Amino acid sequence: MNYIDQTVVMKKTNTRRLKNKLAKGMFFLSTLFGVVVLFILIVRIISQGIGWIDLDFLTGKLSTQVDRAGIMGAILGTLWLMVVVAPVTMIIGVSTAIYVELYVKNSKVKSIIQTNIANLAGVPSIVYGILGLTLFVRLLDFGNIVLAGGLTMSLLVLPIVVVASQEAIRAVPDHLSEASYGLGATKWQTIRRIILPAALPGILTGAILALSRAIGETAPLVVLGIPALLIPFPGGIFDTFTVLPMQIYYWTLDSSLVAEYANLAAATIVTLLVCLFVLNATAILIRNKFQKKY
Amino acid sequence: MKVSNKDVNVRALINQQSKSKQFFKAMEKLIPLVLKGLTAISILTTGLIIFTLLAETLEFFKQVPFLDFFTGTELKPLSQHPEFGILPLIIGTITSSFIAMIVAAPIGLMSAIFLSEYASDRLRKMLKPVLEVLAGIPTIVYGFFAFTFVTPLLKGMIPGLETTNILSPGIVMGIMIIPMIASLSEDAMHSVPQSMREGALALGATKLEVTLKVIIPAALSGIISSFVLAISRAIGETMIVTIASGSSKQLTFDITQSMQTMTAYIVEVTSGDAPAGSTIYYSLYAVALTLFAFTLLMNLFARYISRRFREEY
Numbered sequence: 001m002n003y004i005d006q007t008v009v010m011k012k013t014n015t016r017r018l019k020n021k022l023a024k025g026m027f028f029l030s031t032l033f034g035v036v037v038l039f040i041l042i043v044r045i046i047s048q049g050i051g052w053i054d055l056d057f058l059t060g061k062l063s064t065q066v067d068r069a070g071i072m073g074a075i076l077g078t079l080w081l082m083v084v085v086a087p088v089t090m091i092i093g094v095s096t097a098i099y100v101e102l103y104v105k106n107s108k109v110k111s112i113i114q115t116n117i118a119n120l121a122g123v124p125s126i127v128y129g130i131l132g133l134t135l136f137v138r139l140l141d142f143g144n145i146v147l148a149g150g151l152t153m154s155l156l157v158l159p160i161v162v163v164a165s166q167e168a169i170r171a172v173p174d175h176l177s178e179a180s181y182g183l184g185a186t187k188w189q190t191i192r193r194i195i196l197p198a199a200l201p202g203i204l205t206g207a208i209l210a211l212s213r214a215i216g217e218t219a220p221l222v223v224l225g226i227p228a229l230l231i232p233f234p235g236g237i238f239d240t241f242t243v244l245p246m247q248i249y250y251w252t253l254d255s256s257l258v259a260e261y262a263n264l265a266a267a268t269i270v271t272l273l274v275c276l277f278v279l280n281a282t283a284i285l286i287r288n289k290f291q292k293k294y
Numbered sequence: 295m296k297v298s299n300k301d302v303n304v305r306a307l308i309n310q311q312s313k314s315k316q317f318f319k320a321m322e323k324l325i326p327l328v329l330k331g332l333t334a335i336s337i338l339t340t341g342l343i344i345f346t347l348l349a350e351t352l353e354f355f356k357q358v359p360f361l362d363f364f365t366g367t368e369l370k371p372l373s374q375h376p377e378f379g380i381l382p383l384i385i386g387t388i389t390s391s392f393i394a395m396i397v398a399a400p401i402g403l404m405s406a407i408f409l410s411e412y413a414s415d416r417l418r419k420m421l422k423p424v425l426e427v428l429a430g431i432p433t434i435v436y437g438f439f440a441f442t443f444v445t446p447l448l449k450g451m452i453p454g455l456e457t458t459n460i461l462s463p464g465i466v467m468g469i470m471i472i473p474m475i476a477s478l479s480e481d482a483m484h485s486v487p488q489s490m491r492e493g494a495l496a497l498g499a500t501k502l503e504v505t506l507k508v509i510i511p512a513a514l515s516g517i518i519s520s521f522v523l524a525i526s527r528a529i530g531e532t533m534i535v536t537i538a539s540g541s542s543k544q545l546t547f548d549i550t551q552s553m554q555t556m557t558a559y560i561v562e563v564t565s566g567d568a569p570a571g572s573t574i575y576y577s578l579y580a581v582a583l584t585l586f587a588f589t590l591l592m593n594l595f596a597r598y599i600s601r602r603f604r605e606e607y
Contacts, residue, residue, distance in 0.1 A: 020500040030404035035424050095332035103326050122593035124530025130582050134346045188325045216432030219532035223564045245434045252438045
């Protein structure tokens with residue numbers, strides 16, 4: 001009568017449950033791996049660099065002497081770079097998002113633009129560097145100035161702003177814009193006064209993330225030939241410049257000659273990470289504080 | 295307002311109104327044009343990338359035969375009799391990406407499984423930001439980490455490891471793309487409907503069995519496309535390999551040696567100012583075009599997989 005052997009079933013069930021537990025442990029450890037590596041990376045870099053950061057380092061000029069070297073030039077260069085990247089990507093990125101989401105009616109055209117942006121997002125950053133080198137530095141003959149670097153970076157981070165803005169615009173509920181049309185507003189009035197304000201937190205979050213990507217990128221600037229030499233502090237967007245990542249790059253390369261350069265690189269990394277942290281924290285704050293739920 | 299002036303005022307108001315209406319009408323027509331022009335910039339960027347790469351590469355192939363470039367095993371751009379074979383660079387690129395995937399694919403996928411299937415909401419909310427931070431760290435920092443921490447660490451374990459080698463940047467690149475695989479794969483698994491999970495669980499399957507036999511097959515297209523995107527990212531990665539793998543152009547398969555990737559070659563050539571018009575200068579574009587073609591094909595392939603083989607529920 002008893003077709004099922006309970007002991008066999010119990011045995012099988014137990015091994016299956018054991019396997020499940022073991023697998024769970026393994027999956028958990030894998031996830032922890034990322035956490036542990038991040039922890040090691042940050043502790044290691046801070047412990048190496050923190051002792052070298054003081055006011056003189058942050059405000060000093062670049063120097064070949066290790067204990068006199070400062071990164072003010074790189075900090076200013078990074079700031080000037082942001083002065084170019086922020087408005088350029090915002091204007092182009094948000095316009096593209098508005099056009100694609102609200103004006104393009106032909107679904108084929110829309111999908112071409114979408115595919116194009118997705119592909120641009122996947123182009124290696126160094127290829128943008130080559131585009132910048134050919135177009136801005138050589139063809140338009142800008143030289144290694146902030147404007148050339150900034151425009152190159154703007155093209156690089158453009159897809160991030162476009163995608164974030166598109167999502168933000170899409171998230172604005174239809175009844176808001178329909179109410180606006182119902183009151184007699186034109187399309188542009190509706191966009192300017194209803195849709196954009198409602199989408200602004202999402203757009204700003206995307207823009208800040210794009211900026212933080214731009215100030216951490218190195219490869220395109222290396223290709224543009226941005227130096228890390230003793231150059232005067234940049235005073236505007238038409239000056240030659242260097243940025244924090246370039247400074248890190250050269251000091252890391254030269255650390256095989258002068259070991260202390262690795263410490264300077266670590267100190268510069270800490271500075272860069274603090275900047276990125278502040279930017280990202282701002283983005284999260286904006287997202288949490290102003291994101292409306294409709 | 296006086297009653298006798300009412301008529302005049304209304305007329306003025308009407309005039310004013312129609313003027314501003316004209317203004318609005320003009321705006322309504324002008325704005326889409328402006329937006330269209332700005333949207334064209336992104337299309338133009340793609341066009342310019344392809345055009346510049348193609349144009350200069352054609353110049354290059356006037357000086358170096360096509361076959362020599364793609365089948366040449368010698369890359370000596372600076373020697374008396376320069377050779378421009380791209381194979382050492384392609385081997386270097388594939389090797390470093392392969393090492394990266396050996397690290398990133400299992401760890402990323404297992405992290406995704408844990409986050410999607412096993413972790414409680416609270417734990418997931420704690421772990422995801424960590425992965426996001428890991429993804430947001432600039433690559434130059436990873437390069438520094440590879441050069442000053444991972445390489446010395448590996449040297450202790452592997453005697454004969456060179457100061458610049460392909461192994462260390464490969465591993466660090468793997469660490470860099472873990473978050474990418476984890477978050478894209480998790481998205482894919484997350485979108486498998488809850489009812490399928492519950493159906494399998496109700497039949498007595500353990501969570502592991504549900505994951506392996508239901509969730510992963512259902513999310514496979516998303517998982518594979520996340521792998522392909524990660525490989526494409528690794529191929530295009532520049533700073534880590536430039537710093538930690540040096541610039542040896544020898545054709546080798548020894549991962550303890552220095553190998554140059556396509557990206558690192560581009561950096562090397564642009565840093566040492568190659569005069570415009572020289573063969574070295576044009577080789578830059580030929581290598582960049584190859585790199586661009588590689589990553590573009592991978593990205594298109596990833597999109598194709600995730601669309602074509604998506605299981606719809």
